[in-house]
Amino acid sequence: MPKLKLTYFDIHGGRAEPARLAMYIGGVAFEDDRISFQDFGAKRSGYPFKRVPLFVIDDVELSQGNTINRYVGKLAGLYPTDALQAAYCDEVMDAVEDIISQQGVTMFMKDEAQKKAAREALADGPIAIYLEHLQKMLDARGGEYFADGRLTVADLKVMVWVRGLRSGILDYVPTDLPDKLAPKLVEHLDRVLGHPKVDEYYARF
Amino acid sequence: MPKLKLTYFDIHGGRAEPARLAMYIGGVAFEDDRISFQDFGAKRSGYPFKRVPLFVIDDVELSQGNTINRYVGKLAGLYPTDALQAAYCDEVMDAVEDIISQQGVTMFMKDEAQKKAAREALADGPIAIYLEHLQKMLDARGGEYFADGRLTVADLKVMVWVRGLRSGILDYVPTDLPDKLAPKLVEHLDRVLGHPKVDEYYARF
Numbered sequence: 001m002p003k004l005k006l007t008y009f010d011i012h013g014g015r016a017e018p019a020r021l022a023m024y025i026g027g028v029a030f031e032d033d034r035i036s037f038q039d040f041g042a043k044r045s046g047y048p049f050k051r052v053p054l055f056v057i058d059d060v061e062l063s064q065g066n067t068i069n070r071y072v073g074k075l076a077g078l079y080p081t082d083a084l085q086a087a088y089c090d091e092v093m094d095a096v097e098d099i100i101s102q103q104g105v106t107m108f109m110k111d112e113a114q115k116k117a118a119r120e121a122l123a124d125g126p127i128a129i130y131l132e133h134l135q136k137m138l139d140a141r142g143g144e145y146f147a148d149g150r151l152t153v154a155d156l157k158v159m160v161w162v163r164g165l166r167s168g169i170l171d172y173v174p175t176d177l178p179d180k181l182a183p184k185l186v187e188h189l190d191r192v193l194g195h196p197k198v199d200e201y202y203a204r205f
Numbered sequence: 206m207p208k209l210k211l212t213y214f215d216i217h218g219g220r221a222e223p224a225r226l227a228m229y230i231g232g233v234a235f236e237d238d239r240i241s242f243q244d245f246g247a248k249r250s251g252y253p254f255k256r257v258p259l260f261v262i263d264d265v266e267l268s269q270g271n272t273i274n275r276y277v278g279k280l281a282g283l284y285p286t287d288a289l290q291a292a293y294c295d296e297v298m299d300a301v302e303d304i305i306s307q308q309g310v311t312m313f314m315k316d317e318a319q320k321k322a323a324r325e326a327l328a329d330g331p332i333a334i335y336l337e338h339l340q341k342m343l344d345a346r347g348g349e350y351f352a353d354g355r356l357t358v359a360d361l362k363v364m365v366w367v368r369g370l371r372s373g374i375l376d377y378v379p380t381d382l383p384d385k386l387a388p389k390l391v392e393h394l395d396r397v398l399g400h401p402k403v404d405e406y407y408a409r410f
Contacts, residue, residue, distance in 0.1 A: 049300060049338050062292055064299035071292040087267055087276040094269035095254060097299075101306050133254050 001029070006068070008053040010034035012202075013164050015065035015100070016053035018156035019072045025151075025197040026076025066093045066157075073153035080148040088147035092137065092154040096161045099130045103170060119172035127165070127173065128181055134158060135182035143184070144191065151195060158185065159192040206234070211273070213258040215239035217407075218369050220270035220305070221258035223361035224277045230356075230402040231281025271298045271362075278358035285353040293352035297342065297359035301366045304335045308375060324377035332370070332378065333386055339363060340387035348389070349396065356400060363390065364397040 004023070008016030023030050035043070035052070044050050048063035055062040055071070062068055070090070073079030080086045102122060109115040138146060146154040162185050168175045178186050192198060209228070213221030228235050240248070240257070249255050253268035260267040260276070267273055275295070278284030285291045307327060314320040343351060351359040367390050373380045383391050397403060 048342075049303075050334055057289070060289070062296055064296045064303070067292055067295040067299050070295055071288060074288050083276060083279050084262070084265070087272055090272040090275055091267055091269045094272050094302075098254075098269070098306065101303065105310055129255055137253075 002058045003056075004028070004030035004072075005033055005056040006030055006053060007033040007035060007047075007056070009040065010036060012205075013160055013167075013169070015097075016068070017160045018153055019053065019055070019065070019068045021156050021198060021201060022069065022072050022076045022078050022153050024201045025195070026072075026078060028072065028075050066090075066097055069093060069153040069157065078152050078156075080152060082148070085148045088141060089152045089154040092134065092146045093157045095130060095134065096157045099126055100161060102126050106170075116172045119170060123173045123177060127177065131162075131178055131182040131185060135184045138184055138188060144188075151192065155188070155192050159189050162186065162189045163193075207263045208261075209233065209235035209277075210238055210261040211235055211258060212238040212240060212252075212261070214245065215241060217410075218365055218372075218374070220302075221273070222365045223358055224258065224260070224270075224273045226361050226403060226406060227274065227277050227281045227283050227358050229406045230400070231277075231283060233277065233280050271295075271302055274298060274358040274362060283357050283361075285357060287353070290353045293346060294357045294359040297339065297351045298362045300335060300339065301362045304331055305366060307331050311375075321377045324375060328378045328382060332382065336367075336383055336387040336390060340389045343389055343393060349393075356397065360393070360397050364394050367391065367394045368398075 006016055006019060006023075008014065008020075011017075020032060022028075040052065047054055048061055051063065053063070053065055053068055055068040057071075062071060070079060070093075073089075080089055106115055106118045106122065109118060138144075141147065142149060145151055146158065162178050162182075164170070165173065165178055166175050166186075166189075174180075178189075193202070211221055211224060211228075213219065213225075216222075225237060227233075245257065252259055253266055256268065258268070258270055258273055260273040262276075267276060275284060275298075278294075285294055311320055311323045311327065314323060343349075346352065347354060350356055351363065367383050367387075369375070370378065370383055371380050371391075371394075379385075383394075398407070
């Protein structure tokens with residue numbers, strides 16, 4: 001087994017949380033390297049594309065959240081082997097990455113009025129569209145999980161996003177948006193958080 | 206063999222071009238459904254997440270450019286089977302998707318001064334960072350291809366992006382940026398365009 005190390009911010013969310021959870025669920029040992037925003041500022045120029053998460057396999061560097069999710073998903077048994085089910089899993093992860101990138105654009109807006117306008121436009125437009133379409137996809141795939149009829153890294157990715165929306169980390173985006181527009185994604189969130197290993201993880205960390 | 210249909214704009218670029226090329230190279234028959242921007246406006250609400258590309262496998266819909274690239278890459282023999290090589294391929298595709306999403310934000314800016322400032326900031330910041338780091342990755346992986354020591358969908362994704370930058374479709378982003386910052390990506394572009402099937406494709410279409 002290679003030595004694995006995952007570097008990301010010290011938060012229960014964002015782009016590395018699905019991979020942390022996947023490795024915990026699958027019993028894959030790794031170094032959980034949590035950095036402060038200050039550390040990030042200091043070390044940024046050394047990270048691939050000047051970003052985190054960064055995953056290191058022995059001495060091989062791997063960047064990009066979903067690339068890491070897919071790789072550790074295979075190690076943890078949480079990624080489908082069938083090509084179409086794998087595509088269902090990828091589609092959901094790519095869609096969530098797309099919407100969190102759109103949210104990300106608003107993170108560094110210094111003008112509060114501009115941020116408010118951008119966040120309200122996101123809530124009325126893309127976030128609503130993504131919530132509704134993800135709910136439709138979940139329905140089409142049996143209603144419980146997004147791919148393979150079981151928990152995969154796609155479910156972890158969606159759960160972390162929906163939980164973030166409801167937590168209020170995005171000012172000007174109503175926290176009840178998922179409950180109003182996509183109640184089945186809220187049920188899905190509870191389903192994922194109720195998984196014995198996920199429940200155990202959040203009790204421990 | 207299922208019936209395959211790929212819907213996207215009628216341009217030699219963007220998010221569906223790597224999949225079109227991959228299927229052509231691999232001899233995978235598909236319906237190349239090219240729509241006008243007007244068609245898109247009219248049909249938009251019916252597309253998953255209101256976006257294209259859309260790939261249809263018999264009657265199963267698949268959205269998200271890289272999800273489609275990965276699926277057709279497997280059909281065409283242009284996606285690695287080894288997990289680490291697959292991750293190298295994914296990483297490059299995810300990185301390019303990230304930077305084209307950042308470029309995409311500037312597409313709909315109506316204020317020309319705002320667009321100019323945003324594009325110049327992109328050229329000096331993220332586009333430069335991505336060009337330089339992708340060149341470094343190419344070097345680290347042998348200098349010719351991004352994964353598996355051979356042509357994969359990752360090479361097609363990078364080629365389409367670099368060609369787009371050099372074509373001048375992004376006003377205010379200097380077209381000689383790849384040549385100045387990442388000359389090995391320009392050699393890579395020529396290598397991919399020189400592939401017999403890619404060459405044949407652009408002679409025909």
